[in-house]
Amino acid sequence: MDTQVIVVGAGPVGLLLAAELRLGGVATVVLEGLAAPATASRASTLHARTMEFFDQRGLLDELGTPPNDGAGHFGGLPLDLGGLDTRHPGQWKVLQARTEELLAARADALGARIRRGHLVTGLRQHPDHVEVVAQGPTGPVRLRAAYVVGCDGEDSTVRRLAAIDFPGAAANKELLRADVDGIDIPGRRFERFPTGMAVAARRPDGVTRVMVHEFAVRPVPRTGPPAFAEVAAAWARVTGEDIGHGTPLWVNAFDNACRQAARYRQGRVLLAGDAAHRQMPVGGQALNLGLQDAANLGWKLAAQVRGWAPADLLDSYHDERHPVTERVLAGITAQSQLLLGGPEVDGLRAVFAELLTLDGVAHHLARGIAGLDVRYPVGPGDHPLLGSRLPAFELTAGQRTQDVMRLLRTGRGLLLALGGDEARTARPAAELAPWADRVDLVAGRPATGADLAGHDLLVRPDGHVVWADVQGDPRPALRRWFGAPLGH
Missing domain, CATH: 3.40.30.120 (Glutaredoxin)
Structure with a gap:
């Protein structure tokens, strides 16, 4: 073997998984197609359960205390996340680039080998190992390992090469998004207009993140990010404001497609993060969902490689995380209808807004978004903590x-x-x-x-x-x- 586990993808999920594998004593190589870390930040929110796990691993010592905002939402309707039963209530604002930097440093310090500029092009399973081929900076590279984990996003090459089904619903709604410098527009939080919805949030560095959705516009097939002119034109049609003079630092589009891998494990190939599930990144749940995949899988795969895992331990990764994600995806689907639906959902939004004034309802939904409601089926017993996370004390x-x-x-x-x-x-x-x-x-x-x-x-x-x-x-x-x- 060239290594014991190959992780494909050096995003936050792949890097956390590599760190967990090294903590478990497993030789790990991370293959990443990009030659350098991404500087754009798709996600910017860490929820309570992720912060708890970072606390468990000592990562908060390095992260410090990020800005915190308890004003969450469910489908654009206000939802308080600040009163949850955790040491880390609220939404912790950390740009994804910083999260990746933090996790890359941890994985590297623990001995993971991160090979950037290595794009995976081939994968073959054998009875006792997996063979991966990647195109590196100087030519093809062939590596053998006991297991490979695809953490390579919603268009996962590993998932495709392993022929793992990815069923679900295609998109029918799209949001355009951009980080823009040099504009001065009012802040907006899911503001609804006659023809669409708009969000504008100015960061401390003066850059404004804008997001815009037009009710009547359906997604178009894309092979790359939209042009900034497209975002500016949509913004003008919805809000009546001109942002075209700004300097775009990052532009992308995301939609409400919802898919989940049929199996998170197929032989010696496993999936985690967006490679295992595709969802609209509403409320910052997508990144946090993937990080919890890595937390669940890391120690189990390390135990399997080290030889002390019970027979079904590795399969429990799928058995535990698949239903958790299925439930989260159902919630995100509901949120996407509330957030991006046109006038036809006004009545539904009014009913949900009324329900959210009830403490029990609001608390239930807030725990779900924060990842605090997960309770795995770990065995017999009726203790209230059984299967749940250990509280801090x-x-x-x-x-x-x-x-x-x-x-x-x-x-x-x-x-x-x-x-x-x-x-x-x-x-x-x-x-x-x-x-x-x-x-x-x-x-x-x-x-x-x-x-x-x-x-x-x-x-x-x-x-x-x-x-x-x-x-x-x-x-x-x-x-x-x-x-x-x-x-x-």
């Missing part, structure tokens, strides 16, 4: 108090014995010993989150709780998620 052991999120930075499993005394710790320590090479035991009492006191929690490397009990036996769950114990 302070853990006290003796005279020391530590943040439980820091305990997940190693990318290993975690058994939390929250009884706080030696007698309560001795049993889980003995039960965990055969898995000590891949799961850590930490004992203490919650300084916050007192309702967890006395419980034992088994937490996967991605931060999801897979077993919770009071003086129960964690060994069946350890086998289910962390494989056979040492010596077996």
